[in-house]
Amino acid sequence: MKKNTQAILLALAAVLSWSTVATAFKVALTYLTHFEMLLIASLTSVLIFAMVLTFQKKWTLVKQLSGKQWKELAFQGFLNPAAYYLILFKAYDMLPAQVAQPVNYAWPIVLLILLAIFAKQPIPSKKYIGMVISMSGVVMISLGTGQLSGMSVPAQGVLLAALSAFFWAAYWMVNNKNKHSVDAIVSLFGSFVCGSLYLIASIPVFGLSLPSLNGLLAGMYVGGFEMAIPFICFSIAMRITSNPALINQLCYLSPFLSLFFIAMVLHEPIVITTYIGLVLIVAGIVFNEYFVKKK
Numbered sequence: 001m002k003k004n005t006q007a008i009l010l011a012l013a014a015v016l017s018w019s020t021v022a023t024a025f026k027v028a029l030t031y032l033t034h035f036e037m038l039l040i041a042s043l044t045s046v047l048i049f050a051m052v053l054t055f056q057k058k059w060t061l062v063k064q065l066s067g068k069q070w071k072e073l074a075f076q077g078f079l080n081p082a083a084y085y086l087i088l089f090k091a092y093d094m095l096p097a098q099v100a101q102p103v104n105y106a107w108p109i110v111l112l113i114l115l116a117i118f119a120k121q122p123i124p125s126k127k128y129i130g131m132v133i134s135m136s137g138v139v140m141i142s143l144g145t146g147q148l149s150g151m152s153v154p155a156q157g158v159l160l161a162a163l164s165a166f167f168w169a170a171y172w173m174v175n176n177k178n179k180h181s182v183d184a185i186v187s188l189f190g191s192f193v194c195g196s197l198y199l200i201a202s203i204p205v206f207g208l209s210l211p212s213l214n215g216l217l218a219g220m221y222v223g224g225f226e227m228a229i230p231f232i233c234f235s236i237a238m239r240i241t242s243n244p245a246l247i248n249q250l251c252y253l254s255p256f257l258s259l260f261f262i263a264m265v266l267h268e269p270i271v272i273t274t275y276i277g278l279v280l281i282v283a284g285i286v287f288n289e290y291f292v293k294k295k
Contacts, residue, residue: 019257095158
């Protein structure tokens, strides 16, 4: 099998995996608190990354990490999985899945703002067009979906979903800055080890009860198919392909496929404002990515 074909199959596997997790979050939250779900998922991810390190014989790279690199990984672990998923899962606990998922997906717009503030990268004037398009989609979903569907869409939940986008964008910035100094799988393993330690230390604050078998399996599914396996597949796909733009573009299928699983499994009535809002969010991101010339 040609490498490009392998890359596409791996990328599609990652996209399909990510498409199921909004539904998986809501299912898991019927058995677990948002904190319990994150703790189980994070520990599951650590185990999977450890297995990959063993298979790839990269434990020597872990041993070679310097104190400075561990500090960087500790900060990354605070951002993701600890802060990001703790906020995101709470947002899913409060919101319909069809609202939480698209609002969180607007993180590239937040990233533009953070890069302008902290990395001194000015936003090209044309990119404001894409930002306005995407934000109008967020507003439409936030205000219209609850009214048309009759489901509760509390403002606090929407703010948490937006805040999760901020933490993911911040994690992307830090991880991208350090990606050349630490192997990708080693970085994920180190970040999730540190994040899991933060979560374990937080048990007295959030509380922890013995999960049922269904809850344990649901949390493990989230860890495997949201946090670990798709990132491994996608990183391999990007490494072996000769057309990274195509692999990256496949990610835009994920939020739309996600609505299918939300409707079929959770039986949420997907309303027109969700479809229109999601199209606007993705359109704004695509406009900024492909239709604004980069310096």
